[in-house]
Every structure is written in C-alpha cells, then in structure tokens.
C-alpha cells in the first residue's frame with residue numbers, strides 16, 4: 001500500500017497525514033509493554049466483562065494496567081466500572097481516569113452520549129478513534145487491555161491497524177452463532193498479522209462446549225478460560241462493580257487467564 005501511494009519519493013498529502021497520525025499514536029503507546037485486545041465480532045458475548053475482570057486480575061498481580069474502551073459509538077466500560085467522571089477535554093493530552101488503580105479511558109468520558117447517541121458513518125468513527133488514540137496519554141504501563149466493539153469493519157479494523165496490539169483474546173459463548181462470529185473475528189485478526197493468545201468461553205454451562213473448542217481449533221489456539229453463566233455478573237456490572245471484586249471464583253478464573261498472557 002505504501003508503494004502504491006508513494007512514487008519516486010512523492011507521497012500524497014492525505015496518505016502522509018494518516019502515516020503521521022499513526023506515528024503519533026505509536027509514540028503515545030510506546031510506554032506500554034503489552035497491548036491486549038478483547039474481541040469478538042458478535043455483540044453481547046461478554047467482551048467488556050472479560051476486559052474489566054482481566055484488567056483487575058493483572059492489577060492484582062501488581063502490574064500497571066490501563067483499560068481502553070475502543071467502542072466509540074456504544075461505550076459501556078465506564079458503566080461497568082461505575083465511573084461518572086469526565087476527562088478534562090479542555091486540556092490536551094487527555095488523561096485517563098483512575099479506578100481501583102487502573103487507568104481507564106473511554107469516549108463516554110468526553111460527552112454524555114446516552115441520550116444523544118453517536119450516529120456516525122464509518123469515516124467519522126475512524127477519525128474519532130484516531131483523535132482519541134492520538135490525544136490520550138497513558139504513560140508507562142505493563143498492560144493496556146483494549147475492549148473492542150463488535151463487527152469486522154471500520155472500528156475493529158482501525159484499532160488493529162493503529163494500536164500495535166500484541167494480540168487478542170477472542171471471546172465466545174457456547175452457542176454456534178457466537179462461535180461462527182468469533183471464528184470470523186479471529187480470522188480477521190490473523191489476516192492482519194495479529195497473534196491470538198487464546199479463546200475465553202463466556203456464559204459457559206458445565207464443560208467447555210464443542211463450539212468453543214472449534215473456535216480455538218480453527219484459530220490454531222486453545223481455550224484459555226471458561227466463565228460460567230451467573231446472574232450475579234450483570235447485577236454487579238449494572239451497579240458499576242467489577243465482578244471479580246465480589247466473586248472469588250470469578251477472580252480465580254481471571255487470575256488463571258492473566259497467567260496465560262505474555263509477561
């Protein structure tokens with residue numbers, strides 16, 4: 001692509017602009033040792049739940065952890081964490097807000113959008129992601145956990161292209177429909193040269209399902225954790241409490257998943 005846009009040393013200004021932004025983002029994220037995306041193309045499988053609990057598990061081990069809500073149009077992370085504070089957008093760079101020692105950033109901390117939903121076409125979403133990545137100052141971190149939106153188009157693609165992720169944890173549920181979409185997600189990530197750390201089966205009932213095993217098999221990885229279906233999880237998340245703070249079994253499951261990430 002670079003070659004197509006650059007002939008005999010001449011670079012189209014718009015291409016140069018994109019590459020400049022990517023370089024700014026690379027520098028902004030350069031103090032972070034590991035960037036882990038939590039992803040599935042299927043909505044509602046528990047990406048945000050996994051991202052939150054994994055971040056707490058890493059923090060409990062003494063790591064410096066950040067949590068980025070990369071869902072620009074439906075940002076939920078602040079609700080899951082009970083954060084109502086806004087970032088000071090009048091001064092750049094944007095500073096993440098700390099919750100339980102974890103640095104958290106979300107576009108929900110810039111505008112009160114619940115009653116004014118963001119109804120944007122792809123190019124604006126992509127621009128917002130670039131701006132958000134360019135302006136947020138994370139400082140030094142051991143891990144940045146990135147909660148991705150569903151789908152396989154503009155937003156996840158942009159995140160994969162600009163954030164220099166180390167790899168992904170793919171989330172699925174026991175249902176066939178989830179596994180099909182989780183396979184899509186993993187194949188997309190792999191096509192873009194990303195590593196898959198493993199598959200987490202959420203809302204599991206009993207043994208790890210064949211569907212979750214199939215996702216791992218198709219992606220050439222393993223199921224690295226199973227989180228059972230538990231009504232207490234949404235109750236806690238709706239109250240802004242990370243489930244692993246109250247439920248020791250959940251904390252244990254995510255301690256084990258965290259142990260399978262690179263150190």
Ligand SMILES: Nc1ncnc2c1ncn2[C@@H]1O[C@H](COP(=O)(O)OP(=O)(O)OP(=O)(O)O)[C@@H](O)[C@H]1O
Nearest residue numbers: 043044045046047048049203228229230233234237
């Ligand atoms: N193991 C579980 N047992 C019961 N409920 C769960 C479990 N995991 C997640 N939930 C609930 O399911 C709902 C969807 O979870 P979550 O928001 O984490 O999914 P998501 O994949 O991030 O969704 P989206 O695609 O909209 O971003 C939430 O209400 C959450 O509390």
Ligand SMILES: [Mg+2]
Nearest residue numbers: 047048071076
């Ligand atoms: Mg989510």
